[in-house]
Structures are given as structure tokens and as C-alpha cells.
Amino acid sequence: MNWNQTFHPARLEERLENNVVRCHLSPRNCRIRDGQHGFCGVRANRGGRLVSLNYGxxxxxxxxxxxxxxxxxxxxxxxxxxxxxxxxxxxxxxxxxxxxxxxxxxxxxxxxxxxxxxxxxxxxxxxxxxxxxxxxxxxxxxxxxxxxxxxxxxxxxxxxxxxxxxxxxxxxxxxxxxxxxxxxxxxxxxxxxxxxxxxxxxxxxxxxxxxxxxxxxxxxxxxxxxxxxxxxxxxxxxxxxxxxxxxxxxxxxxxxxxxxxxxxxxxxxxxxxxxxxxxxxxxxxxxxxxxxxxxxDTKWSNTYCNGCSAELVTRYGLNARITGLDPRGHCSGCGRDAHFKLLPKHESAITTIDEPLDGLEVKSLEWHGDIRSAHAQLLNKSSETVSIYHRRRHSDCEVEPWKVINLLPSESYRFILAKGSATEIGPEVAMPAVVTSNLHEVFDRAHFPTISIEEEGIQMNDISPLPIFSTRTLPVVS
Ligand code: SF4
The missing domain is CATH 3.20.20.70 (Aldolase class I)
Structure with a gap:
């Protein structure tokens, strides 16, 4: 079944004459006739009512x-x-x-x-x-x-x-x-x-x-x-x-x-x-x-105190570490407000171990060109809870502990691996045989890649895959 065959009642509906509805969610205010959809393609008129085609x-x-x-x-x-x-x-x-x-x-x-x-x-x-x-x-x-x-x-x-x-x-x-x-x-x-x-x-x-x-x-x-x-x-x-x-x-x-x-x-x-x-x-x-x-590789991703110039937060790509803030979000050196909202410490969030169990399959990726982050998507095909592990590899032989992620039976989980320092050469992910995996190269932040390395191979440039325009079309926008 196609994703757009089921629907859910939508909010911000205005009902007009002749089973026409107007959507008040975005300033387009699409006027939609029965059986048609709005500019976004995911809100439609079904029997004179505004519906969402993408709920959930x-x-x-x-x-x-x-x-x-x-x-x-x-x-x-x-x-x-x-x-x-x-x-x-x-x-x-x-x-x-x-x-x-x-x-x-x-x-x-x-x-x-x-x-x-x-x-x-x-x-x-x-x-x-x-x-x-x-x-x-x-x-x-x-x-x-x-x-x-x-x-x-x-x-x-x-x-x-x-x-x-x-x-x-x-x-x-x-x-x-x-x-x-x-x-x-x-x-x-x-x-x-x-x-x-x-x-x-x-x-x-x-x-x-x-x-x-x-x-x-x-x-x-x-x-x-x-x-x-x-x-x-x-x-x-x-x-x-x-x-x-x-x-x-x-x-x-x-x-x-x-x-x-x-x-x-x-x-x-x-x-x-x-x-x-x-x-x-x-x-x-x-x-x-x-x-x-x-x-x-720029220090202008970091935060420095506008009072005493002390470094407050160090960032590399999508990674950040607090280095000079007090619990109020002020500079811990001179006390100037740096306009941060901080969350309480969350000690139990990540478990690490030094070496995973023997016999796991290890997949690795090397950062290249402008590819400095990737999504790993793993599926536990067994009826038991299993653990998978990931860590960074460095050119200077620094060895990091493995971070542990537990997957429930049949659980599919996706997470980002992002280059965290100039010396990092790429991540590796270790998993038992009951887990299948795909790696997806990420082009810049908030990009959701849909095609995995397993499907299209490693991209050796910094331009994302060429569009492949589908010929399938939805009904005409009113
Ligand atoms: S149907 Fe979509 S594009 Fe049109 S007003 Fe509603 S949200 Fe905006």
C-alpha cells in the first residue's frame, strides 16, 4: 500500500461551500476541492474534510x-x-x-x-x-x-x-x-x-x-x-x-x-x-x-566569553563539549552571562566498554572529502535483546572505548556517527550476526540520506547524489 492511502483528521480546517476546504496551517491557505491535496502534497480533502496524509x-x-x-x-x-x-x-x-x-x-x-x-x-x-x-x-x-x-x-x-x-x-x-x-x-x-x-x-x-x-x-x-x-x-x-x-x-x-x-x-x-x-x-x-x-576545522564554531575571551564550549562539527561554563550558563572565569540553557548531568545515558565480545562483525567507514558524518541503521532480527557497539578511530593511535547501544527484539535503530576531531579517521560499528546494518553518508547537518553506501557505494565528492525524478504524480493541486 502507498504511504498516502490512509489519512487522519486535520486541524486548522475551514469548511467552505461545495465540499471545499481551506487549510490554515501554512500561509498558503490552500483551497482544496474534494479528492485533491494542497501544495505540500500531504494535506488533502477527503469527502469535504481536511485530512493529514502523513500522520505517524x-x-x-x-x-x-x-x-x-x-x-x-x-x-x-x-x-x-x-x-x-x-x-x-x-x-x-x-x-x-x-x-x-x-x-x-x-x-x-x-x-x-x-x-x-x-x-x-x-x-x-x-x-x-x-x-x-x-x-x-x-x-x-x-x-x-x-x-x-x-x-x-x-x-x-x-x-x-x-x-x-x-x-x-x-x-x-x-x-x-x-x-x-x-x-x-x-x-x-x-x-x-x-x-x-x-x-x-x-x-x-x-x-x-x-x-x-x-x-x-x-x-x-x-x-x-x-x-x-x-x-x-x-x-x-x-x-x-x-x-x-x-x-x-x-x-x-x-x-x-x-x-x-x-x-x-x-x-x-x-x-x-x-x-x-x-x-x-x-x-x-x-x-x-x-x-x-x-x-x-575552525575555531569560530566554538563559544568564547565576550567578557574575558575564555573558551566556554568547544565544538567540532556536530560534537560539543563544555569547557568553561558554570551551571548557570555563565563564564566560569569572569561570571559574564553567555546566554546558555544547560541541562542537569545525565550520567546513565551512555554505557561504554573497552573491548566488545569476540566474534562480532565490524564495519568501518573512513571520512573523506566533505563527508564527516554518517547514519548507521541497524536491525535486530532476533527475538533476544542484543548489544551493538561503536567507536571512533584516530590517526594518532588513540583508542576510545566502545559505546554500547541495546536493541530490543526486532528493533530498528538509526544513529549518527560524526567526526569529532581533526585526528579522527572514521568510525567503526561492531554487531552480532543477528543484526543487519546499513551506513548512509550525510551531506551537512540536518540532512536525512535515503540511499545507503551498500546501495550506491562511497561518494568521492562533496556533491550529493543526482536527483532521480520519479514519473509518479499525485492529483493536481487546486
Ligand atoms: S495544504 Fe499544505 S501547503 Fe496548503 S496551506 Fe495547508 S499546510 Fe500549507
Missing amino acids: KSVHATEETIETEAVNHFGPGERILSMGNIGCMMNCSYCHNWKTSQARYVSDKDVYYYSPEDVVDMAIRHGIRVISWTYNDPVVWHEFILDTAKLAQEQGLINLYKSAFYITEEAIGELLPVIDIFSISLKSMDPEYYRKITKGRLEPVLDGIKQVYKAGKHVELSTLMITDISDNEKSARDVAEWILEELDPNIPTHFVRFHPDYKMRDTVRTPIPRLMRAREVGLEMGLEHVYLGNVY
Whole structure:
């Protein structure tokens, strides 16, 4: 059965004459006739009622770190459970998750079915305290997120919403009681850019950011700097100016490196000097915390105290370690507020051992080019609980202990392996014969790869696989 054959009642419905409905979830406000779907491809009219076609339908749940979501000032290094779905209310020409964000390209093999209880149980069982609603875009998963985030909140978990935030005021109002962190992609301050490249509009995004900021939520903003389009000083200046005028200089701001993808493949990655200049512009204008995203081997991913210049958090790619913060999130040297929200220590989250049992199969991957992280997806095919192990390998012969993950009978689990230092050459994963595994190369943060190394081999460049456009089409948008 195709993923879009079942449906769930949708919220934010307006019923019109002749069995027509209007959707008030995103500012598109699609008017949908019976049997048709909206722009996103995942909300439809069935018998005169608005329905969600993707409730509980997800890409594989994936353990990552909070830095994957461009969140640097909330629980540095915290493990998160990333949940992505299908569809999007926008259609950005450079989307690196286009195989899941554009509903017409979604393949049934990439769709997993979860209940709200499944998600919360998985997070708790694996010692994860933050659920991240991410990847394609959480806006179009509204009903499932509300149900699951509420359950997660009741269990003491934190909810993170990583989005392009093309969403209505009414829908944000429903999210505010259950979402703690908003990581929002503010793509540009140019309305024309939004219209042409994202197929959305700028104003509702700005209004939404102000709404969550005023509600007192933890907010971080990121801007993708597209080569020769938006990787210039003016883009950085316009973003910084708006943050300073409308929000707060303490909002962490990320200027993010672009890689060619989807309909924008005939170009190159953002030159790093342009990102460095964008960061300088932000700081010169008065922003307190400006970071580079998708850039390794730079100290500008770290946090330094703006009072005494002490290093407060060390980051390498998607890894972070607190080095100079006190429990309040202030500099432990001079006491200046560094605008962090810290979580209590979580000692029991990860078990390690020095050597795994003999007889396990070991799979390894070497970091290459711009591939510095990967998803490992493992399936326990037995009726017993089993353990799998993973660790980093270093060129300087440093040996790390193995981290242990326990898998229930028949459990499928996916987690990120991310390069953590300049000396790391790649990860290895050890597992018993009853476990099958796939490794997926990740292109930049918050990318959900759908094709594994086993299927397509190692990619020796930094450009993601070419689009393979399916010929299957859904009914016409009204
Ligand atoms: S794009 Fe989807 S979410 Fe947005 S208004 Fe249309 S149907 Fe609703």
C-alpha cells in the first residue's frame, strides 16, 4: 500500500461551500476541492474534510546531537531523537532533503510508521532527553507533533522544532504550549528571494519568529549562504539588522555553508572566506553569538566569553563539549552571562566498554572529502535483546572505548556517527550476526540520506547524489 492511502483528521480546517476546504496551517491557505491535496502534497480533502496524509508516517527516527539542528546554546552536546516526515509547505531550489520534502518523490521504502507512544518510548529507552522535529519540515506534521510532543512533555522530555517556519500565527499558537526550542531558518531578508527560491513569502516567517521570541522560547536563527546568491555582506547585514531591531543581540545566529543539491547543482560550496566575513559583519553590528555552520576545522564554531575571551564550549562539527561554563550558563572565569540553557548531568545515558565480545562483525567507514558524518541503521532480527557497539578511530593511535547501544527484539535503530576531531579517521560499528546494518553518508547537518553506501557505494565528492525524478504524480493541486 502507498504511504498516502490512509489519512487522519486535520486541524486548522475551514469548511467552505461545495465540499471545499481551506487549510490554515501554512500561509498558503490552500483551497482544496474534494479528492485533491494542497501544495505540500500531504494535506488533502477527503469527502469535504481536511485530512493529514502523513500522520505517524516518518523517515527513520535518528539519534543525533543537538548541534545537528543549529542549536548551540541549549544543552551543548545533548543527544536528540530526530523525527522527520514527508512533504513541505515550501519548495526551495537547493533543498538537501528533497527526496522526502517533495511528496511526489517519496518512496514507500523510506516511510516508517510510528505512534506517539513509540517515539516517546524510544527516546526514553535510549536515554535521550530531547525530541527534534526536523528534516523536511515539521510544519506539515502538525497533528502528529502536537500529540507526540504533549506526551513527551508529560514524560519530562524537551521538544525542539527545526523549521523554515512558513506557518500561520494560529498554528504557532498551538505549538507554543509544547515546544521548548525553536531553531528557525531565516533564509534571507529579501522578499524576492523568498518568492523565487523558496516559493514562500518572507513576512509570515518574520512574524512567526517574533511570535515565538515574544513567547519566551529559546530561539536560534540560521541563514544558508548560497554561493553567489546570498553569501554576501549585505545578506549578513540585513539579517543582523533585523535581529537587532526586532529581537535581541543575544539570539545565537548561524551563517551556514551551502552544498549544491536538488535544482541548484551547477555551482560550488560556499567559499569559507565569505562565511567568515558574514560572521564578522554580524559581530561588528552588535550580535553577541555568531557561528559558522557546516564548517569544520575552525575555531569560530566554538563559544568564547565576550567578557574575558575564555573558551566556554568547544565544538567540532556536530560534537560539543563544555569547557568553561558554570551551571548557570555563565563564564566560569569572569561570571559574564553567555546566554546558555544547560541541562542537569545525565550520567546513565551512555554505557561504554573497552573491548566488545569476540566474534562480532565490524564495519568501518573512513571520512573523506566533505563527508564527516554518517547514519548507521541497524536491525535486530532476533527475538533476544542484543548489544551493538561503536567507536571512533584516530590517526594518532588513540583508542576510545566502545559505546554500547541495546536493541530490543526486532528493533530498528538509526544513529549518527560524526567526526569529532581533526585526528579522527572514521568510525567503526561492531554487531552480532543477528543484526543487519546499513551506513548512509550525510551531506551537512540536518540532512536525512535515503540511499545507503551498500546501495550506491562511497561518494568521492562533496556533491550529493543526482536527483532521480520519479514519473509518479499525485492529483493536481487546486
Ligand atoms: S501547503 Fe499544505 S499546510 Fe500549507 S496551506 Fe496548503 S495544504 Fe495547508
